[in-house]
Amino acid sequence: MHLICCPFCGNRDETEFRFAVEAGKRRGSVSSSPDEWAKYLYFQNNVKGDTREVWMHLTCGELFILSRNSVTHSIHGSEPVRKAAEA
Amino acid sequence: MRLPSGGTGITREKELSFAFDGKPHRGFEGDTVASALLAAGVRTVGRSFKYHRPRGIWGHGVEEPNAIFDVKLAGFHEPNARGTTTPLADGLVVRSINARPDASRDRFGFLDRFAKFIPAGFYYKTFMWPSWERFEPRIRAMAGLGEIDREWAPKAFSSHVHDTCDVLVVGAGNSGLRAALAAARDGRSVTVVDEGFAPGGQLLYRSRTADGEHAEEWLASTLAELSRLGVTIMSRSTAYGIYDHNLVCVAELKKATNPPISHRIRPKQIVLATGAIERPLVFPNNDRPGIMSAASALFYLRRHGVRVGERIVIASNNDSTAEVAEAFRVVGANVTEVSSVANVRGKNRVEAVIDENGRSIPADALLVSGGYSPTVHLFCQAKGKLAWSDERAAFVPKDEVQGVKVIGSANGDFRWRVQASWPTKPTKERAWIDFQNDVTSKDVALAARENFRSVEHLKRYTTLGMATDQGKTSNVNGLAALAAFTGRSIAETGTTTFRPPYTPVSMMAFTGYRHGQLFNPVRRLALETEHRAAGAIFGEYGGWLRPAAYDRDIQSEALRAREGVGIFDASPLGKVEVIGPDAGLLLDFNGYGKVSTLKPGRIRYGLTLNENGSVYDDGVIARLDETRFLVSCSSSHVTGVHLRLEDIRQDLFDPTRLSIHNATSRWATLTVTGPKSRSLLDSLSLGLDLGNEAFPHMSWRMATFEGGPVRLARVSFSGDLSFEVSVPQSKAASLFCALREAGARFNATMLGLEALMILRAEKGYIVIGKDTDGLTLPHDLGIVGPRDKRTDEFVGRRSLFTEWAQEKKRRQFTGLSITDGGGPLATGAHAIERVTGKSRSIGFVTSSYFSPTIGKPIALGLIENAMERQGEIIEMQHLGAVRKARVSAACAFDPEGARLNA
Ligand SMILES: [Zn+2]
Numbered sequence: 001m002h003l004i005c006c007p008f009c010g011n012r013d014e015t016e017f018r019f020a021v022e023a024g025k026r027r028g029s030v031s032s033s034p035d036e037w038a039k040y041l042y043f044q045n046n047v048k049g050d051t052r053e054v055w056m057h058l059t060c061g062e063l064f065i066l067s068r069n070s071v072t073h074s075i076h077g078s079e080p081v082r083k084a085a086e087a
Numbered sequence: 088m089r090l091p092s093g094g095t096g097i098t099r100e101k102e103l104s105f106a107f108d109g110k111p112h113r114g115f116e117g118d119t120v121a122s123a124l125l126a127a128g129v130r131t132v133g134r135s136f137k138y139h140r141p142r143g144i145w146g147h148g149v150e151e152p153n154a155i156f157d158v159k160l161a162g163f164h165e166p167n168a169r170g171t172t173t174p175l176a177d178g179l180v181v182r183s184i185n186a187r188p189d190a191s192r193d194r195f196g197f198l199d200r201f202a203k204f205i206p207a208g209f210y211y212k213t214f215m216w217p218s219w220e221r222f223e224p225r226i227r228a229m230a231g232l233g234e235i236d237r238e239w240a241p242k243a244f245s246s247h248v249h250d251t252c253d254v255l256v257v258g259a260g261n262s263g264l265r266a267a268l269a270a271a272r273d274g275r276s277v278t279v280v281d282e283g284f285a286p287g288g289q290l291l292y293r294s295r296t297a298d299g300e301h302a303e304e305w306l307a308s309t310l311a312e313l314s315r316l317g318v319t320i321m322s323r324s325t326a327y328g329i330y331d332h333n334l335v336c337v338a339e340l341k342k343a344t345n346p347p348i349s350h351r352i353r354p355k356q357i358v359l360a361t362g363a364i365e366r367p368l369v370f371p372n373n374d375r376p377g378i379m380s381a382a383s384a385l386f387y388l389r390r391h392g393v394r395v396g397e398r399i400v401i402a403s404n405n406d407s408t409a410e411v412a413e414a415f416r417v418v419g420a421n422v423t424e425v426s427s428v429a430n431v432r433g434k435n436r437v438e439a440v441i442d443e444n445g446r447s448i449p450a451d452a453l454l455v456s457g458g459y460s461p462t463v464h465l466f467c468q469a470k471g472k473l474a475w476s477d478e479r480a481a482f483v484p485k486d487e488v489q490g491v492k493v494i495g496s497a498n499g500d501f502r503w504r505v506q507a508s509w510p511t512k513p514t515k516e517r518a519w520i521d522f523q524n525d526v527t528s529k530d531v532a533l534a535a536r537e538n539f540r541s542v543e544h545l546k547r548y549t550t551l552g553m554a555t556d557q558g559k560t561s562n563v564n565g566l567a568a569l570a571a572f573t574g575r576s577i578a579e580t581g582t583t584t585f586r587p588p589y590t591p592v593s594m595m596a597f598t599g600y601r602h603g604q605l606f607n608p609v610r611r612l613a614l615e616t617e618h619r620a621a622g623a624i625f626g627e628y629g630g631w632l633r634p635a636a637y638d639r640d641i642q643s644e645a646l647r648a649r650e651g652v653g654i655f656d657a658s659p660l661g662k663v664e665v666i667g668p669d670a671g672l673l674l675d676f677n678g679y680g681k682v683s684t685l686k687p688g689r690i691r692y693g694l695t696l697n698e699n700g701s702v703y704d705d706g707v708i709a710r711l712d713e714t715r716f717l718v719s720c721s722s723s724h725v726t727g728v729h730l731r732l733e734d735i736r737q738d739l740f741d742p743t744r745l746s747i748h749n750a751t752s753r754w755a756t757l758t759v760t761g762p763k764s765r766s767l768l769d770s771l772s773l774g775l776d777l778g779n780e781a782f783p784h785m786s787w788r789m790a791t792f793e794g795g796p797v798r799l800a801r802v803s804f805s806g807d808l809s810f811e812v813s814v815p816q817s818k819a820a821s822l823f824c825a826l827r828e829a830g831a832r833f834n835a836t837m838l839g840l841e842a843l844m845i846l847r848a849e850k851g852y853i854v855i856g857k858d859t860d861g862l863t864l865p866h867d868l869g870i871v872g873p874r875d876k877r878t879d880e881f882v883g884r885r886s887l888f889t890e891w892a893q894e895k896k897r898r899q900f901t902g903l904s905i906t907d908g909g910g911p912l913a914t915g916a917h918a919i920e921r922v923t924g925k926s927r928s929i930g931f932v933t934s935s936y937f938s939p940t941i942g943k944p945i946a947l948g949l950i951e952n953a954m955e956r957q958g959e960i961i962e963m964q965h966l967g968a969v970r971k972a973r974v975s976a977a978c979a980f981d982p983e984g985a986r987l988n989a
Binding site for chain 2: 075
């Protein structure tokens with residue numbers, strides 16, 4: 001059972017969170033090629049090692065970026081989605 | 088036998104009586120079932136898993152492979168209790184398992200003579216046998232462990248405790264207590280968990296500590312200091328699993344007649360001082376009752392005053408047994424020490440031990456020590472790696488794991504010197520490696536011969552190391568045998584994977600209170616009491632407990648609402664508010680239809696799609712004012728819609744200009760539907776003009792009800808004139824009363840969900856997930872406007888233009904009318920098309936009812952090219968029977984909408 005840190009609420013139990021998307025994935029639009037759109041819909045990088053992902057803390061409702069390692073399961077930190085995008 | 092004095096763990100003043108296999112016995116407080124049976128001279132305590140060999144007690148803790156019992160006490164039942172960890176209690180009823188009628192007279196004992204016909208892999212090979220299923224139940228009944236009593240349920244539920252501390256020490260032996268002391272002196276909060284009845288580990292029965300101190304004195308003073316320092320020591324508490332981020336799960340057996348208490352502890356630092364487990368030696372007939380772990384014999388002597396034999400042979404490959412020999416000599420036993428054993432005489436009990444020189448030594452007990460295996464289970468669960476140490480004849484922790492420290496015997500720091508002695512080849516007579524699973528060195532040799540050379544394969548093929556003890560005593564001997572038989576080193580052979588739980592944990596510990604109603608609590612209506620008083624029959628719909636019907640005759644319930652007026656509780660309908668200057672834009676992006684063009688006071692129906700284009704939800708959206716919308720999503724989609732709106736708000740919009748608020752549970756909604764609904768509401772005198780011009784279909788108005796707000800929305804799911812009346816929850820009961828009172832004059836009926844489903848189907852209204860599936864796109868429902876006209880981006884838009892979405896042969900939503908004069912079609916019946924003799928499904932029925940309004944059956948379905956097929960008669964197949972139906976308009980009631988807009 002992971003302990004995930006919400007940038008607003010601190011360390012909380014994994015069950016309070018939901019994975020949203022791999023960070024940096026861009027939504028396409030009606031002008032996307034079929035391949036681009038299929039990639040957006042169905043393909044993940046599924047990185048082995050250090051990852052950056054967008055998660056939602058369901059109890060506070062905030063999206064944030066979670067840095068973790070998909071092999072060791074260690075959590076490196078988290079930051080609000082907006083700050084990360086503006087930086 | 089019990090010695091006249093001695094035994095630090097028992098209270099001789101308190102005698103307890105218990106029964107084993109129907110015979111009465113006595114013991115003392117502080118005894119375990121195992122120590123009491125040893126004191127009573129009972130040798131055979133069970134029968135082995137496969138061959139039904141008589142078996143005696145081997146160990147004194149969780150490693151015990153043989154003494155597994157069915158235990159009953161004051162109504163509490165435990166089907167697979169270890170005798171070594173079960174405290175004796177007055178009135179305890181103990182039965183051996185896998186033995187009929189009991190362990191000493193087992194009628195399947197003859198199976199042992201057929202051993203060569205049931206070798207390793209017996210099941211795998213025999214499963215190939217034709218008509219195996221005829222033999223299987225009987226063979227399975229002959230092998231196995233305890234049986235669950237299906238009638239029995241615990242009186243209390245397992246508590247779940249969540250906790251944290253700076254340092255969690257697992258194991259209260261010599262090393263664990265020293266670590267706890269050091270941490271506590273350092274000012275850190277410390278918890279110690281230990282599976283024994285009292286803290287101390289080996290110090291409870293060895294005379295000296297590892298550092299040579301007097302064990303009893305050191306233990307007493309250490310425990311006193313730990314207590315002064317506020318250290319918590321939990322006995323009978325097994326840490327059975329380590330999970331990510333230092334989560335340690337502990338099952339605590341506090342009261343004999345209660346399920347275990349489940350602790351989930353997240354310490355900053357874990358210290359594993361889990362000790363080591365004594366191994367058997369592998370020699371022919373090494374499983375006979377009376378052969379036991381040397382350390383365990385010493386344990387029973389010192390703790391319970393039990394001398395396990397008079398003429399004792401000690402076979403050992405290490406110097407841990409010197410103290411055992413000495414201790415038994417002191418209490419008058421005749422002790423012979425040997426370094427290895429060639430064979431054992433005696434079937435139901437040891438009679439003589441044959442040493443390596445062929446000398447027969449008369450004996451009634453054989454105490455064995457084949458070295459020690461560090462208890463590395465938790466370390467390995469925490470992803471720690473092991474290294475083989477020839478010097479210590481054991482697998483020991485190799486690298487460090489963050490947050491986990493292994494110390495003492497668990498780390499291979501033994502007090503004893505071991506002269507390893509492994510099986511080199513299978514013996515002529517069977518020598519046991521795994522007592523619990525009846526695996527012999529011959530079985531390991533067979534597996535090696537059949538090329539099951541990987542340890543993981545060996546385990547599955549022979550069942551070595553499986554079942555309740557998970558190879559605690561057998562694992563290393565098995566690996567060593569496999570290594571020898573395949574000509575490899577033990578290091579090359581490696582170990583199997585250690586997985587939680589370390590010891591069996593009762594399912595009750597995991598369940599706790601999460602069962603029955605509490606497993607997944609239903610959401611309940613504010614008006615449940617009122618509905619019950621009105622005769623409602625409840626059902627669960629999308630997690631809500633709702634009135635399914637008020638009348639057993641759902642047809643007439645539906646008809647009364649259709650002809651007069653019905654009152655329906657629609658409170659679970661979503662009420663998610665989207666607020667802010669960008670609210671319209673956000674909803675435009677979220678939905679299929681545009682919302683920003685809606686005028687305040689008006690309501691619009693629309694779909695929302697998934698990004699893959701399929702229909703996710705439908706519902707109406709009301710514009711409350713310029714910057715405020717109310718999204719009325721399906722009852723079962725409220726959480727999903729709320730999260731989705733939050734996702735979009737934070738990810739793609741300026742979140743400072745938007746706010747999403749789920750107000751579903753704040754409002755109670757009662758729908759008044761039917762031709763007389765306006766008259767009924769008029770009689771409430773809400774001070775509102777309900778006329779069709781002042782208050783047209785798809786609009787909403789606010790008014791006052793009992794001094795508070797009431798929101799009326801003119802929307803309809805029945806196809807009739809219909810008003811949704813919403814008040815704050817606190818006013819729900821008064822509104823219900825007012826409507827019922829006023830309704831009496833109009834002969835109003837209470838309307839349940841089942842009757843409403845008929846009404847909506849008559850009108851051809853869809854239920855998402857019932858009349859649609861994961862492939863249904865909006866244009867399959869005939870809604871093409873937004874796809875063709877919208878120029879802005881919205882969720883799922885791109886997917887509407889894929890090759891697949893634009894394919895001609897799509898399953899489309901349609902009505903089906905029955906042309907054969909029969910009753911309603913089966914929901915799920917397939918529409919079929921016959922092409923060159925073969926039939927192919929072209930769709931299926933999604934909703935089917937008898938319509939009381941029309942007086943005949945109606946159906947809705949998803950049928951290939953339904954739009955082109957309108958009027959066509961198609962074949963419907965269900966369970967072999969074929970019927971006919973006409974593809975027709977989905978709306979079978981009031982297609983012009985005169986009733987809706989009345
Ligand atoms: Zn949070």
